[in-house]
Amino acid sequence: MKKWISFPRTEGETSRQAHADLPAGTFEREMGKEGFFGPATHFYHRHPPTGWTDFQGPLRPHAFDSTKMVHSGTSPWDSKPILQNRDSLVALWTCRAPMEHLARNADGDQLLFVHNGSGHLYCDFGHLEIRDGDYIVLPRGSLWRLEPDQGAALELLLVEASGGHFQLPDKGLVGPHAIFDPAILDVPAMDDAFRAQQTEEPWQVQVKARQQISTITYPFNPLDAVGWKGDNLAVRINWRDIRPLMSHRYHLPPSAHTTFVARGFVVCTFAPRPIESDPGALKVPFFHNNDDFDELIFYHRGDFFSRDNIHPGMLTLHPMGFTHGPHPKALAAGAAHTRKETDEVAVMLDSRTPWDILPDAHAVEVQDYVNSWAQPHK
Numbered sequence: 001m002k003k004w005i006s007f008p009r010t011e012g013e014t015s016r017q018a019h020a021d022l023p024a025g026t027f028e029r030e031m032g033k034e035g036f037f038g039p040a041t042h043f044y045h046r047h048p049p050t051g052w053t054d055f056q057g058p059l060r061p062h063a064f065d066s067t068k069m070v071h072s073g074t075s076p077w078d079s080k081p082i083l084q085n086r087d088s089l090v091a092l093w094t095c096r097a098p099m100e101h102l103a104r105n106a107d108g109d110q111l112l113f114v115h116n117g118s119g120h121l122y123c124d125f126g127h128l129e130i131r132d133g134d135y136i137v138l139p140r141g142s143l144w145r146l147e148p149d150q151g152a153a154l155e156l157l158l159v160e161a162s163g164g165h166f167q168l169p170d171k172g173l174v175g176p177h178a179i180f181d182p183a184i185l186d187v188p189a190m191d192d193a194f195r196a197q198q199t200e201e202p203w204q205v206q207v208k209a210r211q212q213i214s215t216i217t218y219p220f221n222p223l224d225a226v227g228w229k230g231d232n233l234a235v236r237i238n239w240r241d242i243r244p245l246m247s248h249r250y251h252l253p254p255s256a257h258t259t260f261v262a263r264g265f266v267v268c269t270f271a272p273r274p275i276e277s278d279p280g281a282l283k284v285p286f287f288h289n290n291d292d293f294d295e296l297i298f299y300h301r302g303d304f305f306s307r308d309n310i311h312p313g314m315l316t317l318h319p320m321g322f323t324h325g326p327h328p329k330a331l332a333a334g335a336a337h338t339r340k341e342t343d344e345v346a347v348m349l350d351s352r353t354p355w356d357i358l359p360d361a362h363a364v365e366v367q368d369y370v371n372s373w374a375q376p377h378k
Helices: 192-196 328-336
Strands: 027-032 040-045 062-065 080-084 088-095 102-105 108-116 118-123 126-131 134-138 143-148 154-162 203-209 212-218 235-238 258-262 265-270 287-290 294-301 314-318 322-324 345-351
Touching: 088 345, 102 108, 108 294, 118 192, 126 134, 126 192, 126 235, 134 258
Parallel strands: 027 287, 102 203
Antiparallel strands: 027 040, 062 314, 080 088, 088 154, 102 143, 108 134, 108 154, 118 126, 118 143, 134 235, 203 212, 258 265, 265 345, 287 322, 294 314, 294 345
16 A cells, blocks of 8 residues: 655645635646645645746647648558557547458557547447447457448547556446446447348458557458357447536546546546536636646547637647646636536546657647747746
8 A cells, every 4th residue: 555645734825625716816736646646735826837938848748730640541550650658559540431351459458539420330249330429449359340431431549558458447436327327338239230241251350469460361251250248348438428527616637537447547538517616616627737647638529628729630748747737818718707618528548658759740740839828928
């Protein structure tokens, strides 16, 4: 067990409750351990902690505009890898035509998030109709392929749990049915569409193992199972099925929105919700240090209330050691309580190991992102 040096103390002007009723004219910053689960101290500053006039060096935050990527290739292994570390690989891929081969990831569980489009997934477990906003978890070793609907290319965020597995989070005091009931998870069906594709024609399987591709040829379609039983499953949930935790008097940390956990990282979903209504509660995310996690956000839908000049299809990366929070316009709008609810949908990944930024991400980087917080020097 961990035995933190833990004896909360108070010095100077403070709030009695974190994220609420701040001393007049101050800006709160949280410095904590273990993300939002360990000991934390809240500082009350006279100026926004992001109110710099210049920022130099490799710690700077990054924004990437995936809408400027040119995707080609007919396989998920032709995707654009953007971030990688020992626990995860994050990539983007547009599937424009039915896959003419099967894919198998032998390096880890595979998570697909459908950003745009609709179509069909065929895998060992059967057939699923899929649409925008779907998360699909494919266990390590699964065979699968996609068929986009005609005129509806599937734009996908791909997340690999390298050497690991995706699991559901421990929901603690709120119980196992909060946020989403596990009963809402869909599994593929061995339906007529699945049986119809079980032909005796040659099929190839492209297997990714140790980040290398091997091709295996069969004289038949190996998606030929007639049944299955067990609990190592392909599952699907859509963000529309998620009922986010809310508090009208307290701004909850991002960890309250955790959807999946894996070794070394978590996946969270920001879904539309009412904004805090208590007069003293913060209405936007609080300033905080990223001291133990790299934070990646993929923006899917809506108006991103804590960010300026961000549109769907963009990603931001805030590296560990970087203090960040809402952009100045969002901070002012929150203070004025100009909005009563959010309409944003975003996928957040928090990683305990720093990510390496890969060339395909650098190619679409928004170089001036760090200055989106900058304050004019007075």
